Amino acid sequence: xxxxxxxxxxxxxxxxxxxxxxxxxxxxxxxxxxxxxxxxxxxxxxxxxxxxxxxxxxxxxxxxxxxxxxxxxxxxxxxxxxxxxxxxxxxxxxxxxxxxxxxxxxxxxxxxxxxxxxxxxxxxxxxxxxxxxxxxxxxxxxxxxxxxxxxxxxxxxxxxxxxxxxxxxxxxxxxxxxxxxxxxxxxxxxxxxxxxxxxxxxxxxxxxxxxxxxxxxxxxxxxxxxxxxxxxxxxxxxxxxxxxxxxxxxxxxxxxxxxxxxxxxxxxxxxxxxxxxxxxxxxxxx
Amino acid sequence: xxxxxxxxxxxxxxxxxxxxxxxxxxxxxxxxxxxxxxxxxxxxxxxxxxxxxxxxxxxxxxxxxxxxxxxxxxxxxxxxxxxxxxxxxxxxxxxxxxxxxxxxxxxxxxxxxxxxxxxxxxxxxxxxxxxxxxxxxxxxxxxxxxxxxxxxxxxxxxxxxxxxxxxxxxxxxxxxxxxxxxxxxxxxxxxxxxxxxxxxxxxxxxxxxxxxxxxxxxxxxxxxxxxxxxxxxxxxxxxxxxxxxxxxxxxxxxxxxxxxxxxxxxx
Ligand SMILES: Nc1ncnc2c1ncn2[C@@H]1O[C@H](COP(=O)(O)OP(=O)(O)OP(=O)(O)O)[C@@H](O)[C@H]1O
Ligand SMILES: [Mg+2]
Numbered sequence: 141x142x143x144x145x146x147x148x149x150x151x152x153x154x155x156x157x158x159x160x161x162x163x164x165x166x167x168x169x170x171x172x173x174x175x176x177x178x179x180x181x182x183x184x185x186x187x188x189x190x191x192x193x194x195x196x197x198x199x200x201x202x203x204x205x206x207x208x209x210x211x212x213x214x215x216x217x218x219x220x221x222x223x224x225x226x227x228x229x230x231x232x233x234x235x236x237x238x239x240x241x242x243x244x245x246x247x248x249x250x251x252x253x254x255x256x257x258x259x260x261x262x263x264x265x266x267x268x269x270x271x272x273x274x275x276x277x278x279x280x281x282x283x284x285x286x287x288x289x290x291x292x293x294x295x296x297x298x299x300x301x302x303x304x305x306x307x308x309x310x311x312x313x314x315x316x317x318x319x320x321x322x323x324x325x326x327x328x329x330x331x332x333x334x335x336x337x338x339x340x341x342x343x344x345x346x347x348x349x350x351x352x353x354x355x356x357x358x359x360x361x362x363x364x365x366x367x368x369x370x371x372x373x374x375x376x377x378x379x380x381x382x383x384x385x386x387x388x389x390x391x392x393x394x395x396x397x398x399x400x401x402x403x404x405x406x407x408x409x410x411x412x413x414x415x416x417x418x419x420x421x422x423x424x425x426x
Numbered sequence: 427x428x429x430x431x432x433x434x435x436x437x438x439x440x441x442x443x444x445x446x447x448x449x450x451x452x453x454x455x456x457x458x459x460x461x462x463x464x465x466x467x468x469x470x471x472x473x474x475x476x477x478x479x480x481x482x483x484x485x486x487x488x489x490x491x492x493x494x495x496x497x498x499x500x501x502x503x504x505x506x507x508x509x510x511x512x513x514x515x516x517x518x519x520x521x522x523x524x525x526x527x528x529x530x531x532x533x534x535x536x537x538x539x540x541x542x543x544x545x546x547x548x549x550x551x552x553x554x555x556x557x558x559x560x561x562x563x564x565x566x567x568x569x570x571x572x573x574x575x576x577x578x579x580x581x582x583x584x585x586x587x588x589x590x591x592x593x594x595x596x597x598x599x600x601x602x603x604x605x606x607x608x609x610x611x612x613x614x615x616x617x618x619x620x621x622x623x624x625x626x627x628x629x630x631x632x633x634x635x636x637x638x639x640x641x642x643x644x645x646x647x648x649x650x651x652x653x654x655x656x657x658x659x660x661x662x663x664x665x666x667x668x669x670x671x672x673x674x675x676x677x678x679x680x681x682x683x684x685x686x687x688x689x690x691x692x693x
Binding site: 315317318320321322323324325326327328331335336339340342414415416417418 | 482484502506507508510512513514515516517518519520527528531532559560561575576579
């Protein structure tokens with residue numbers, strides 16, 4: 141008599157187990173395919189360079205790049221120990237990122253909350269946003285000198301606009317029902333901002349942080365190009381002056397690694413801050 | 427005796443996106459006595475939610491006067507609870523934080539607010555769900571959070587906009603009974619919007635019928651069914667059927683007008 145019951149129960153268990161197994165298998169095949177892409181691209185590049193299809197002088201080759209990186213790690217760069225260069229660029233990037241994000245959030249929230257102010261300031265902000273912003277790096281190099289401040293300022297400007305527009309939009313998109321509810325429950329203006337407006341804008345703001353760290357890196361490197369004595373950007377710049385393509389690529393690889401680590405940190409921050417959101421399928425995340 | 431709520435000759439107009447003017451309410455009169463449970467029925471789009479918006483002080487009237495607890499409404503008055511038609515619990519707060527929000531905004535200490543919130547959470551039957559986020563709750567559970575969130579402030583005026591319309595029949599009559607229990611233990615006046623006439627009669631001391639938009643009060647009926655009531659049973663009383671028939675005759679015309687209008691609008 142117990143047979144039918146067993147039969148009814150089994151498919152459910154099997155299904156869950158099979159799903160898990162499928163997910164694991166998929167995970168493994170994704171990793172393998174990723175590796176395959178890297179092997180094909182780097183291998184093709186290396187082969188192309190060795191066989192002469194790709195001009196080594198301009199495009200270098202992966203083995204040279206790896207050698208350069210290893211050389212930098214072991215013996216240091218022309219500018220000093222590699223770690224110092226990375227740290228310098230990191231300081232500039234993080235500095236610009238923090239300053240730009242804070243300014244962006246604060247001004248975005250203020251203008252988002254104040255219609256008159258946003259109507260007045262709107263055209264100016266749009267105009268400022270339309271200027272190719274990396275050129276301010278030149279301005280800061282003159283006005284702030286060649287030390288870290290001009291790089292932080294350049295990075296901050298790039299970050300600011302992205303974060304600002306997202307924060308502004310996030311504030312504008314706040315569900316009016318939630319605002320009404322909070323007011324009925326007794327929230328004053330300050331509470332409304334901290335308990336409804338900012339949390340609600342947070343998903344917009346954090347989404348912008350993903351892009352803006354990359355931009356901060358751009359700002360720091362551009363700042364270094366306008367004149368610096370240390371940093372990964374300066375490393376690339378001096379490699380370029382020596383027609384050292386491998387050095388340029390090695391510098392790029394360092395920047396990419398820094399961006400990836402930062403991306404992982406921001407994602408972790410996002411998961412902590414926006415715990416209240418239904419989890420998104422991790423597979424859709426790149 | 428000053429009425430708990432009084433609307434005199436209230437008109438509300440909205441600007442439409444195309445630049446026109448839409449009259450949602452026209453010359454509306456309504457009086458709610460202290461401690462009275464009023465139900466409001468009317469066809470969809472007739473201005474029921476708009477009326478609550480005016481009473482709560484979230485929106486000013488275009489014409490006419492709104493008085494709550496004897497004072498003209500000017501901004502959000504104290505002592506008002508409002509359960510919104512659409513979900514309005516804060517998605518980034520847990521159940522506990524949501525319910526504790528009101529007391530905290532009103533100056534209670536964090537500890538005190540949480541303690542009171544726990545009490546209310548158990549009263550609406552959500553013990554054990556304190557640390558969940560709204561997305562982890564069912565629609566009915568979210569409504570209960572909204573209810574606890576409003577009631578914890580001990581409102582003297584409770585505005586409810588179709589709070590139970592998304593619930594299944596059983597849960598709904600459980601919550602209706604629950605609400606009647608909570609209400610009779612308080613001295614609050616209630617304005618309860620519904621499009622379900624049965625619900626209106628079984629809960630209310632008085633039922634207001636609104637006309638098709640632009641809305642105004644068509645009639646109001648005193649419901650002389652005895653209290654305490656059990657909403658699951660009261661609808662089988664013969665007297666209930668009589669009242670129902672009488673009000674439905676009134677309401678049906680308005681529903682038909684509204685329906686015809688929408689059909690023509692869509693065509
Ligand atoms: N902010 C607004 N701007 C323009 N028109 C509005 C606005 N709010 C409501 N209206 C209009 O006013 C009318 C009444 O709206 P209301 O929400 O009060 O209806 P209701 O009776 O609550 O309907 P339902 O039963 O469907 O909830 C509707 O025709 C609606 O389109
Ligand atoms: Mg409504």
